[in-house]
Amino acid sequence: MQPSEIQAYADAEPQSRKAGRPRSEDSHRAILDATRRLLTHMPVSKISVEAIAKKAGVGKTTIYRWWPNKQAVVMDAVFSQPAFHNILPASANAFEGIQAQLEKLFRQLAGKNGRMVSEIIGDAQGDPEALKSLIEIFFQQRYDALARYINEGKESAEFAKETDVEVAIDLIMAPVFFRLMTGQDFDQTFESQIPAMIRKALAA
Amino acid sequence: MQPSEIQAYADAEPQSRKAGRPRSEDSHRAILDATRRLLTHMPVSKISVEAIAKKAGVGKTTIYRWWPNKQAVVMDAVFSQPAFHNILPASANAFEGIQAQLEKLFRQLAGKNGRMVSEIIGDAQGDPEALKSLIEIFFQQRYDALARYINEGKESAEFAKETDVEVAIDLIMAPVFFRLMTGQDFDQTFESQIPAMIRKALAA
Amino acid sequence: MQPSEIQAYADAEPQSRKAGRPRSEDSHRAILDATRRLLTHMPVSKISVEAIAKKAGVGKTTIYRWWPNKQAVVMDAVFSQPAFHNILPASANAFEGIQAQLEKLFRQLAGKNGRMVSEIIGDAQGDPEALKSLIEIFFQQRYDALARYINEGKESAEFAKETDVEVAIDLIMAPVFFRLMTGQDFDQTFESQIPAMIRKALAA
Amino acid sequence: MQPSEIQAYADAEPQSRKAGRPRSEDSHRAILDATRRLLTHMPVSKISVEAIAKKAGVGKTTIYRWWPNKQAVVMDAVFSQPAFHNILPASANAFEGIQAQLEKLFRQLAGKNGRMVSEIIGDAQGDPEALKSLIEIFFQQRYDALARYINEGKESAEFAKETDVEVAIDLIMAPVFFRLMTGQDFDQTFESQIPAMIRKALAA
DNA sequence: AGGTAACCGAGACGGTACGTCACGTCTTTAC
DNA sequence: GTAAAGACGTGACGTACCGTCTCGGTTACCT
Numbered sequence A, B, C, D: 001m002q003p004s005e006i007q008a009y010a011d012a013e014p015q016s017r018k019a020g021r022p023r024s025e026d027s028h029r030a031i032l033d034a035t036r037r038l039l040t041h042m043p044v045s046k047i048s049v050e051a052i053a054k055k056a057g058v059g060k061t062t063i064y065r066w067w068p069n070k071q072a073v074v075m076d077a078v079f080s081q082p083a084f085h086n087i088l089p090a091s092a093n094a095f096e097g098i099q100a101q102l103e104k105l106f107r108q109l110a111g112k113n114g115r116m117v118s119e120i121i122g123d124a125q126g127d128p129e130a131l132k133s134l135i136e137i138f139f140q141q142r143y144d145a146l147a148r149y150i151n152e153g154k155e156s157a158e159f160a161k162e163t164d165v166e167v168a169i170d171l172i173m174a175p176v177f178f179r180l181m182t183g184q185d186f187d188q189t190f191e192s193q194i195p196a197m198i199r200k201a202l203a204a
Numbered sequence E: 001a002g003g004t005a006a007c008c009g010a011g012a013c014g015g016t017a018c019g020t021c022a023c024g025t026c027t028t029t030a031c
Numbered sequence F: 001g002t003a004a005a006g007a008c009g010t011g012a013c014g015t016a017c018c019g020t021c022t023c024g025g026t027t028a029c030c031t
Helices: A025-041 A047-055 A060-066 A068-080 A094-107 A111-124 A128-154 A166-179 A187-204 B023-040 B049-056 B059-066 B071-080 B094-110 B113-123 B127-156 B165-181 B188-202 C025-041 C047-058 C060-066 C070-079 C094-108 C111-124 C128-155 C163-183 C189-201 D025-041 D049-056 D061-066 D069-080 D093-107 D111-124 D130-154 D167-182 D188-202
Strands: none
Touching: A025 A047, A025 A068, A025 A111, A047 A060, A047 A068, A060 B049, A060 D167, A068 A111, A068 A128, A094 A128, A094 A166, A094 A187, A094 B188, A111 A128, A111 A166, A111 B113, A128 A166, A166 B188, A187 B165, B023 B049, B023 B059, B023 B071, B049 B059, B049 B071, B059 C163, B071 B113, B071 B127, B094 B127, B094 B165, B094 B188, B113 B127, B113 B165, B127 B165, B165 B188, B188 D188, C025 C047, C025 C060, C025 C070, C025 C111, C047 C060, C070 C111, C070 C128, C070 D025, C094 C128, C094 C189, C111 C128, C111 C163, C111 D111, C128 C163, C163 C189, C163 D167, C163 D188, C189 D167, C189 D188, D025 D049, D025 D061, D025 D069, D025 D111, D049 D061, D049 D069, D049 D188, D069 D111, D069 D130, D093 D130, D093 D167, D093 D188, D111 D130, D111 D167, D130 D167, D167 D188
16 A cells, blocks of 8 residues: 555546535645645644645645644655655565665655654654554555565574564564654664664574 | 652752742642643643643642643653662573563553653654653663663673674664554563564574 | 515516526525524524525525625525515505504514514624615615605694604614614513604604 | 723722732733724724734733623723713703713714624624623613603603603614614704604603 | 536635634732 | 742634635526
8 A cells, every 4th residue: 555545535436526626636735745845844743734724825624624633634745755655676585575674764764754754653642543544554564564574484484483473573663763763863883783683583 | 860850859958948938849749640640541642731730739830840841740740650760670691681671661661651651752752852851761771771781791792792782772672662652562472572582683 | 676676586587588507496495495494593693605505405606696695695585575575554644654664563573583684784784785785675665665654744744844754764663673683572562652652753 | 880890800809809910901901902993994893803812912812811702892892982981961851861862872973983883783683692791881871861861751740651761762762773773874954853853752 | 409508516625713722921919 | 939820922723604616417598
């Protein structure tokens, strides 16, 4: 599933148009663009729906018509960017796949994007609904990719048979986000040692 | 540094009392108690300083006199609880120490306390000041304990020599908080496999 | 002029029909009916064009195509009711005519209808356009009837010669609407004393 | 009762001040001033609480703290003006008193003030609460003055004994407000004939 | 019989204002 | 000199309607 698919919008079936004025593609785009532009200047917490509406030249109602709240707009704005698509290269073995996923994350979460994501995750704490949709939009595809590699590795005896897939996923993903949320940047040491440690941790 | 030290309050020296009405020890306690009681019923984001003041029977000014904002009160209320002290048992070797730290975390972060902590961490994203003080109050002592064990393990050749201490700390701590922040509870599998994986990851 | 004439609709000349779909008589009726039904449950100020459209099963556009705004719809809905036609019985002398007009008003403005009218008049304050059309639709015919009686009375020496017609009209109509707009209901005393007082006021 | 007395504010007893920051006399005045200034440029319906707050340099909350809604602010702003105090000169007989009251009204309601009052009365239709307080603030003192004159006139046989006081009050006040609310200005004819007609209407 | 113009419902759009809430500050009286 | 009480300016919230607009579709006249 790609980020953009969270929009019911994208699901519209071309042959059976509903009555009424169709949703404005321009406004939709303007809202997400404005949100992204605001996000580069200020933290999520400083952004208001009002500011987005004003910057996008759009009525506040139009935003609330399509997203339940600010968090949802921000998630959509951030994760619908092509840079956040999770297309991974083919990999020779299970560990290589995991490593590819990690490197993808390192690149996706470096710099401002990382800060945005950590704020989005932070915002979703204390709101189960937001957390659920965050997982659907962002985490699930990464979970799925990793689950495939881990199962592959278990079958090929590259990884230990008793490894629990979900626990392994946590072990792999966690350090990346923990760094982010404790305010540390990625560095060369981190990016090289974490995959190595994970390889050892999972090894048969 | 112990949690209670974040309170400027605690620094008052008893011998040099100024003239006038003394600070109210009662109010101080009432504020933290009220905050804790509110936290069991609702997420951090739904709590207001006004609500704390009302529940504590205290003026809002009194809160702002001693804490800079809501986040600080909440951190103080949560982390000053005895259950959050990080006193670890003596351990025979490095890995046992790490395991003790992990088990301490599992116990401290199970149930409502875990949810509170994840919300506090979430709230601190997007506010570098808050994040900094969160690390000082909560994370630093755990980092320090782990750093000791890791260095110990490196010296005794229990762990690989090339292991970077900071990376290792991230690897150890991260899965616990990642589970928390993605809305998953700890379970038996997680609590047993994570330490095992970490042992393998760090092994010489 | 009859109330229904406020409708541009009524002005359509049958011989010069334009091409295209004709106005839907059903929609027209449904809009006025829905408005009247809403008016019995809530004050004019609480009614929205959207609510009328929904209740009438009609698009908002259809309402705006035929009436410039909510006030106009409401006026039309209220004053196009047969109960608001101002057909007066023949009268032996001028005062009897005035009395007939007053009694007609007492009956037309008792109960809910009175409340609706007072709200319509209230709404028209601060909007000269609305006030003008209110006078055309509702007041003018009553003014005209009274003017006839007053002139008749002046000619027959029933009324004082120096009486200004417009002032006399105000004197006659005003108490009825003043009661309405100060929230007092009509009662027996009012309905009997007002005509008597007016007779004395106008007497030669 | 004077208009300004509608303010609970004015009722404060000087000797027993409540705890807490006292109401800001400056803000209070600024709000009413701003409202009056806005009223000279636009109808009541075009004024928003937001505009008043902005013009007064005051938070919207401060307005809502002391007045329940825009109508109440406007009433207070208009009727607390000295020009609306209803102090009448001593009068030799009952009719002279009534005439004095009428002339006071002619002067108070000429020009912009009249338009404001008609809008206020209009706005109060459809909101019984507003209507009630409008009567208390504005109409009641005029009712009371007239009631005194009418009773005086009945006792001195200047007026007919069977005259109902409330009906007489309506007869006297109504034409003034009816003119206002039907968009007609006062003129010389009106101002001279109405008192004369009322004298005849009430005469013994 | 077909074209076409005006109508219709549905409903999205850019706006304005609402009344509420919480923030963090300020200004009193009471102790 | 600190406390409580509580008013203050600020600014965002999410909602309700406004009056306009754009769709797909309908209807009845006028060739």
